Amino acid sequence: MSEKKEYKVIGTRPIRHDGVDKVTGRAIYGADFQITGLLHGRVLRSPHAHARIVSIDTSRAEAHPGVKGVVTAQDLPTAEDKMADLGEGAVNLKYLCDNIFASDKALYKGHAIAAVAATNPHIAEEACELIDVEYEVLPPVLEVRQAMEPDAPILHENLTTSSLGDTEDKPTNIASHLQHKKGDIDKGFDEAEVVIERDFVTGTVHQGYIEPHNATAHYNQDGQLTVWCSTQGAFTVREQLAEILQYPVSKIKVVPLEIGGGFGGKINVYIKPVAALLAKKTGKPVKVLMNRADVFEGTGPTPASYITIKIGAKKDGKITAAQTSLAFEAGAYPGSPVGAGAMCVFAPYNIENVLIDGYDVVVNKPKSAPYRAPGATNAAFGTETVVDELAEELNIDPLELRLMNGAKEGDRRPDGPVYPRIGFIETLEAAKEHPHYTSANGKKYHGRGIASGFWFNIGLESSVTINVNPDGTINLVEGSTDIGGTRASIAMQAAEVLGIPAESVNPTVVDTNSIGYTAVTGGSRTTYATGYAAYEAAQDVVKQMKARAAKLWEVDEDNVQFADGEFSSINGKEEQISFRDLSAKLSQTGGPVVGRATMNPAGAGGAFATHVVDVEVDVDTGKVEILRYTATQDAGKAIHPSYVEGQIQGGVVQGIGWALNEEYIYNDEGTMTNASFLDYRMPTCLDLPMIDAVIVEVPNPGHPYGVRGVGEVPIVPPPAAIANAIYDAIGIRMTELPMSPDRLLKAMGKI
């Protein structure tokens, strides 16, 4: 992959295939789905953050005119049913089911308790008010450090700390402890001439997708369950439904409709099993929609965290040791992204001596869900702020300090694995040369900050089928739901192989009955892995069509070659035929050609980014304005540069929101007091400048076109970059997210 390849389709900017449907309002998203005889479901949620459920009486709701069915945890297969064949997995399954409907305890405000199906959504809502629930209210635990105290109220009486196979005896809120150790940490700090140690706190934030969760379910009389919904992974939904409902996958079809944003938050299921239970109970199709408050209070945010970072370096800038403790809030059930945070925290740097401890801690908040590079942003806020402080202390330019210590091919990541070819250094160099970084920065209360970030990216399973049409176009069938233009980026890879224009590919995302297993759209994997599958499926088409050409020309298959969309004979006969013309001859040469591929590629390659931001601080109000933003990122190879830029710009802006204003604000009872788009303040377009996205291309050796996933890493650097810019502007180090106006006023000593 060292030579610069010339491509016909890759790197161009065609109109996305689903674009016209989406600009005309014709695209069908989950909530848009209509079906005859539809009932409407509504979920009753716990008003308490921590409470034992004493009793639930649904009789008044059932008697309400228009109500067709009410379900509670009683309608889920019981834990005993599951315990039989799942062994240890049953504990996780109990958590999974309890998050659908609380069975014994409500563990967060908004925890689902019961649901009603009625003839219209207003009646369902009225009926929810008629469900009588008796609670024994318990004290909530709302913060990770508080939850780790020995005398903290306990969420799960059976939960003990697991630490790689070892478990403690005592009930605790610390679900697990993990550790990475490299070299000799004490020796590393002994060698250091400058050591900086700081504590960081980050708030609970939400993915903030604009489309609320939705699901429509129907059971046929033969027991076939169909679920229409928006999701990041139809097969993941099928798996979770099968486990929660104890129902065979062969009887479940999940139809993914268009999805209105996910960012990791539409992987876990919430109301999909509820719709299925209501459909089963009523014998009718049932649509369940969340409202915005449900989304904030009942679905996974990404967790708050408490992080300590200690880094030591020699005077020449060489980092000799780095140590961290990461405590992440898992929410009500174990499973925070602390593992990913631990993997990423020092990943951009080649450091000899490292010690990383991570803690997964349950608290009375919604079960955390993945959010774009889960855990990495929390971790980078700490690391990149300390690296900035180190640079200042050492009197070295912060970009230079990163260049001196930045990880390269062959370096060992702190958690063990060795890096293949990566592009971190290239992102630093691109930032250094960018006119933004070289421009003047000296105005009063203006400041410039930089920060870098890493995300490991994943591969996993993808399947693609290609049907060749007689007019030389192809129908490409895939299982990856398209959140940000992946129909185009996948189609373009098949088009490149076949030498046809992107417009000659008709990509379709299909249901779980119609394509091979495909993992979720997440982990920055879709353009990489499903694109790889499209590449391989197209290669399969080429192979089969070579045989057709051979048949046509009566030559041996080995004597047919394919290049630039033309099949030609290489031995003896002077024959040539285009892909398009040969497509027209398929029926005469043996019938349809169907290419297929299923992949689980192992070379996702890591993604790195370096960001530069200019801010202005209003020192009277504590408000921070973003003046200019430049993000450099290694995309490996940008298939559709516009959508790569879009991923970068979108990730940056989510990071800006996280940095400045977004957070779950709780009262003492554990109620989120800002569960609306009014008061959970995501950036509007008036809060932002244009975001300059600079694509660096260091091809990934693990992909035929060099693709690296691009979706997640752009959210990692912004909070640290902005914190560093605020420091540059007013000389104050902010160590708590969000860096909201009141926190700035406090830090400046104005209040």
Place this chain on the structure above:
Amino acid sequence: MARRSHVQTTINGETVEFLCEPRQSLLEVLRDELHLTGAKEGCNNGNCGACSVILDGRLVNSCLVLGVETEGKSVETIEGLAEPETLHPIQDAFLENAALQCGICTPGFIMSAKALLDNNPNPTEHEVRYWLAGNLCRCTGYDKIVRAVLDAAAAT
């Protein structure tokens, strides 16, 4: 169930009659009664703009209008914007600029942009950002949306 009222209104130039309860918003009527699902529900309280439509020439959040209030009025929705064979210039500009990712906010942004350009055919970048501040997008960072609207203004 509360009594349903008969309402006659004009939607995308066509006279439309429907029955609705007073508590049903224009958004619910469009989506559930008339199956015009281009307007989306993102927040149902006027803070995301995904349900933006034009009511008697003025941009509104259809979640904050009652269906019964539209008696005798004229409603423009995303479904009425394109000609049978050509897209509206704003729609073209959104496609050319890759100004959408998931697309859920797109109909609202396009209707909002249309109201802007009807009102101010040559807006500055700041004017575009100010006008569109009531429309939330979580995917794009707004960069390409703002460029698309500026491009559409230049094209018309």
Place this chain on the structure above:
Amino acid sequence: MPIVAIPALIRNLTDGEESVPVEGSTIREVINNLENQYPGTKDKLCDGDRIHPSIGVYINGVLTRVAMHDSVDSDAELHFLPAISGGGQGASYQF
């Protein structure tokens, strides 16, 4: 011979060794031989005869969904790291 990187939390079982060469041509053989060399290690890495669901296996730095019978090259480096769930629901729903 494959190299097994020993997770930090069980290096007490390997006399503090960070990585050890272990014979074996499948994951199962490698783990069984590791157990022979350093008793107690298998119990930490496996749940019965499968990789513990809370652990992800990295072969030459790449996260791989492996089964015990999967083959391992003689020059492979194996890491047993915490399964990265990203906050997904259980190890089977990674991303």
Place this chain on the structure above:
Amino acid sequence: MQAFEYIDAKTLSEAVALLDEKGDKARLLAGGTDLIVQAREGRRTLDWMIDIKSIPEVNELAYDSDTGLTLGAAVPCYQIYAVDAICKTYPGLVDATKIIGGTAIQGRAGVGGNLCNASPAADCIPPLIVLNSTCVIAGSNGEREIAVEDFCTGPGQTVLGKGEMLVSLKIPAPQKNSSSYYLRFIPRNEMDIAVVGAGASVVLDDAKQRIVSARIALGAVAPTPLFAEEASALLANKEISDDVIDEAAQAAQAIARPISDMRGTAEQRTHLVGVLTRRALNGAIQRVRDAA
């Protein structure tokens, strides 16, 4: 959403009679941007929504340079800032109408509704106070008038009695060498509710160096928007200087009794009262000086 009946009232007397008959289970619908959300979220229970937008009097928007502005209770924001004379004469009020919600909200929401919703953080109320506005109230016993600063009695509470409704606001014609300014602090640049709001109006001498009189009003720092009477009085007949303005800002801070909530802390709000009062006064003074 709760079920309710909808009535499209055609005349003032019809609306007043309905209010009188239905009592507190009836609410008037104008722009609906607060009311519909409150009904949907169960924050207000009601059985009747009485739409007043067909009533001529509440749609009146008339400006006369001698008598001032008559602003019907249902006139939406966008109609207000579309009138150049209003923008020129009452810039403080226009500041508020341009920042309520976003463009789509301004297509429906109006100043009258903002006042009747009686939020302590309502953006329109401080400028109405500093502009000496009067509420015209219709009831079964006829009309009465009341100063805007006396209209709100608590969060969501007003002086309106049974069967009474706001018909319009009267804003006097401004004096010579006067102007007004309103601003609020919000963490974003749009779409937020004021953490603190401050309005100011000033009358300057002909040399534009001395304050003849001033009015300051504050939002979101007490159960109702406040007229900062003492702070305003401090400025009368004072040469313009930073010290004088600081003094007024401190006096304004002294009357703030804010709470801490998800939008801001009490300490932050008290601090911001000082900052915003200074900015509002300077803004209004600048506008007088900028005027030809």
